[in-house]
């Protein structure tokens with residue numbers, strides 16, 4: 001499912017010593033006030049590099065080394081724990097997990113009866129001591145043996161009641177964190193106080209938990225994941241039960257006392273008996289991650305029965321009966337290098353962050369949303385800031401906050417536009433979302449001209465001046481309104497006689513029969529031009545299938561990666577009213593020659609109903625004359641192709657299964673050379689690319705002409 005973070009390479013003893021120092025400092029900041037200089041991925045790679053160096057140079061190991069220590073050995077406490085608060089060992093793949101299970105079963109000499117599978121919450125471990133049902137003390141994990149008293153936080157942690165439903169004496173363990181909402185609220189409070197924010201929910205929670213004399217109070221969230229007898233050797237009936245019940249039943253008891261557990265969330269713990277069942281739950285939790293209102297960084301698998309746990313025991317750092325299945329980091333620190341301002345269809349002026357490219361959850365992220373100008377102000381972002389960027393699965397990447405403690409002093413304020421970047425008119429700043437005062441009209445003309453253009457709906461006789469006239473008369477507001485124009489209304493316009501009206505309406509009528517690829521292109525979905533529109537149309541076959549596609553489905557189309565896919569989905573949702581109007585007007589919504597793609601999300605295994613002809617799932621081109629070929633047309637087309645525009649030639653290439661490209665490279669399979677073919681032809685010859693004449697090409701694709 002994912003790879004272990006690759007270790008930072010440490011070349012020599014001094015690089016090793018520096019790495020140890022950096023790891024210790026980072027961990028101290030991380031568990032302290034949450035102000036580490038490193039993101040988790042960078043920290044984990046550093047520690048793996050340290051471990052690798054130590055394995056090769058056992059004589060050089062420094063006493064400060066974080067390896068094998070709870071919290072990397074960087075924190076201490078003065079409140080001894082009744083029972084050590086340990087770390088967890090990690091696995092990164094199904095194979096690792098199966099190996100770990102087998103190893104544990106070997107150790108105890110029998111199969112593990114049952115497993116608890118629960119989310120690994122991304123916050124701070126805490127021990128909550130209750131006496132006679134009253135919350136009396138909160139202690140951090142510290143170095144595992146002793147932690148820090150943070151009882152001052154009592155009363156600010158949702159899910160950790162000051163009074164339990166029963167007057168029991170017990171120690172509850174769990175994670176203190178911030179939900180997305182609590183994080184926003186905390187940032188707003190801090191912003192109002194000192195003009196800065198927290199870098200991410202985890203560091204906000206860490207800082208808040210330990211803060212004693214802040215003039216503002218931030219709310220935290222707690223989820224319990226364990227309960228212990230207090231004191232550990234207590235002989236009471238409850239203590240005996242806590243020592244002997246399966247973990248899953250202890251969790252039921254914790255919830256019954258009124259403490260929050262993950263039971264009420266979409267990632268509730270379950271009990272599994274087979275490794276496949278564990279793996280299935282891991283995948284479900286991983287899939288739910290992006291939609292959760294709180295952060296998780298993995299899945300914890302625990303032997304459920306007390307007898308199995310007792311027999312497995314502990315190492316100095318972690319229990320042997322539990323493991324953390326780590327998920328890839330979805331948050332990293334990178335640089336904000338610019339802010340772009342785009343005007344949307346409705347006139348909304350939205351900022352977009354340009355980032356130093358960073359790999360996140362399997363893709364390279366270069367842009368992130370910034371919602372609106374208020375969002376920038378609220379976060380106190382500056383150009384050149386180090387920022388935490390979040391992206392999981394199909395979610396559009398977003399900037400969480402600047403990492404204020406990484407500022408160098410060279411950061412610059414972000415300049416807000418003073419006039420609409422599209423039309424130069426004024427900006428309405430009354431709402432959080434800024435708008436061009438012209439609203440939809442700001443982009444209406446340009447987008448209607450585009451939609452009616454030759455390569456899209458190809459509405460002949462509809463000149464730009466005519467579109468202006470229709471807009472000004474209020475007959476249309478967007479291009480779909482063209483399909484609802486009536487004869488009487490058009491005749492009512494200046495310079496519109498019977499003949500020209502008839503011609504215009506006929507041209508609009510004809511536009512209803514354009515292939516889906518052109519209709520789709522007319523919508524002007526951000527990031528999809530003509531050839532991308534053709535690929536999407538051929539892949540899905542119908543507008544219905546396109547609309548049903550998830551971001552993951554869209555990635556089956558060449559050229560749509562994990563960064564673009566969610567943007568296309570969001571754009572289509574925004575365009576839905578326009579699409580509905582096109583459907584109502586009777587505009588064609590299918591792509592000729594492309595069989596409808598299999599229903600969304602059920603994979604790429606659709607059975608071709610047309611004997612290999614036409615677009616089927618991910619392999620639309622199989623069996624076609626140009627299947628899998630990258631084809632470039634250059635020069636003036638002649639012969640049977642003389643009548644075709646360059647775009648029509650490209651459409652032809654793609655109907656015949658090829659991919660139309662504008663430039664010649666080593667991957668070009670075929671060059672169609674028209675008259676006066678110049679440098680592209682020379683380059684093709686130089687690269688040994690096959691070159692054909694227009695006539696030869698026409699013969700090759702005759703069936704599609």
Ligand SMILES: NC(=O)c1ccc[n+]([C@@H]2O[C@H](COP(=O)([O-])OP(=O)(O)OC[C@H]3O[C@@H](n4cnc5c(N)ncnc54)[C@H](O)[C@@H]3O)[C@@H](O)[C@H]2O)c1
Nearest residue numbers: 026027030036038039040043087088118120121125225300
């Ligand atoms: N960015 C940095 O500078 C920095 C520094 C130090 C550590 N870290 C991060 O912290 C990680 C190690 O942290 P750690 O040692 O606190 O945690 P760990 O990965 O060793 O896991 C143990 C912790 O998991 C938590 N947990 C969450 N859900 C749980 C559940 N259901 N059951 C049991 N425990 C659960 C508990 O707090 C427990 O203490 C590293 O992988 C690294 O990514 C980052």
Ligand SMILES: [Zn+2]
Nearest residue numbers: 420423436442
């Ligand atoms: Zn404008």
